[in-house]
Amino acid sequence: MIYSITRKFPVTEKYGLVNQVNRCAISVVSNIAEGSGRTSAKDQAHFYQIAFSSIIELLTQLIIGNDLVYLSETDLNNARSLIEKISNKLNTLRKKCLEGLIR
Secondary structure (H helix, E strand, O other), X not given: OHXXXXXXOOHHHOOOHHHHHHHHHHHHHHHHHHHHOOXXXXXXXXXXXXXXXXXXXXXXXXXXXXXXXXXXXXXXXXXXXXXXXXXXXXXXXXXXXXXXXXX
């Protein structure tokens, strides 16, 4: 979804906002993967927290893209809805790790 959205951004943003938005999206899934490979709940929670931070950064950058009229309200709202669902799941996953329920 994110790569599809950023294809609509101007070419002048290729090495700016487009690059940063795409990197954030990759950071989210990469940190989830890295966290799931850790053996201690504390390490897992750490990587899930980084993923959560990246997804919040991603939302902020999409809002900036919308402010700059690179991104439609519809695309922003669709992304925001998905980001909200994912961030809630990440937050729950992190909390469960810290409670020692996931190892």
